Amino acid sequence: MTAVTLPGPDRRLDTYRMREPVAWAPPPSPPTSRVVYAAAHVVADPFADHAPGSRTALDWDATLRFRRHLWSYGLRVADAMDTAQRNMGLDWTATTELIRRSAAEARNFGDPADLLGCGAGTDHLPQAATLEEVVAGYLEQMETVQDAGARVIIMASRQLARLARGPEDYHKIYGRLIGQADRPVILHWLGEMFDPALAGYWGSRDLPAATEAFLALVHDHAARVDGVKVSLLDAEHEVRLRERLPAGVRLYTGDDFNYPELIAGGSHALLGIFDPIAPAAAAALQALDAGDRERFETVLAPTVPLARKIFETPTYHYKTGIVLLAWLAGHQDAFVMVNGAHSARSILHLAEVFRLADQAGLLPDPDLAAARMRHLLNTAGVTQ
Secondary structure, eight states: OOEEEEEOTTSOEEEEEOOOOOOOOOOSSOOSSSOEEEEOOOOBOTTSOOSTTOOOOBOHHHHHHHHHHHHHTTOEEEESSGGGTBTTTBOHHHHHHHHHHHHHHHTTTSOHHHHEEEEEOSTTOTTOOSHHHHHHHHHHHHHHHHHHTOEEEEOOOHHHHHHOOSHHHHHHHHHHHHHHOSSOEEEEEEOTTTOGGGTTGGGOSSHHHHHHHHHHHHHHTGGGEEEEEEESSOHHHHHHHHHTSOTTOEEEEOOTTTHHHHHHHTOEEEESTTTTTHHHHHHHHHHHHTTOHHHHHHHHTTHHHHHHHHTOSSGGGHHHHHHHHHHHTTSSSOOOOGGGGGGSSOHHHHHHHHHHHHHTTOOSOHHHHHHHHHHHHHTTTOOO
């Protein structure tokens, strides 16, 4: 068995022996019982300057190849979202190209409107000073998504959070945006654990009050809302919210801690954790389609400790673990990230992500994963 010397929380070095790889076969068809998006990461150009504030440079071949990987497992792709480092280094120029390239790739698998949802926000206008500027920024990004043929996911806006005076401003602005969409949109409620600048979204820091404002918006525009993506890491709140949505409006769980129980209970999914666990997620969803809940839970159970590690506080650095696993699994050639984000987690954190991913059967080539992990550990003084 392949072995790697890993550091533990007590700084002790132990020999870890990897499991036999799992052969996850792509499903014969996409899931039918749930609509499922994997929020996809981007692959940085390993030879570019990725110092914080630098212009974004991507490895387009690897970035698009990874999206083909996700589609091959029957999952839809949520692109240009926080998993792709929106508001954390991915600039609007690169985002525009990402949306257009991803939509072009999606056409090889089907209709981009079905297979691809892309985030539209206001991050290209960080100094927006009025609500009208916020609306104009949103509409510009929505037009880019719609022109590409993808579904619009209306992302939470830092600029709106800063400028809105109360729930009525959110209601008015979102109503205008929804009315301009060419097909039903997905609304994204991103919690402050993912982005502290979004505290008080929907007009209140009180969760029940914010929820009422959000539900009022959704009910007023139900015919134009495909679903709501909720990323609050609060399973009980999500279940209550799901029960109060209008008929026909989906709840897309964004809870990377509690996704098995929420999906089993009726939520659809739009998850960053489905980026690294796509093969296991596809197998679990296939079991759910067949009515085999026990198999669904058995497949996903080993992925939950991995997800909770990747998304531990500070949660917004979860992208580092996701990109690490893409590198270890052979989906990209380098562990480098936009904005230098590959340095956002400690070597102890990354070593535990490696161990948990292996235990979940998500490293298809143990020898490759071990060799790459050893190289990374060597940079921290961990000799093999």
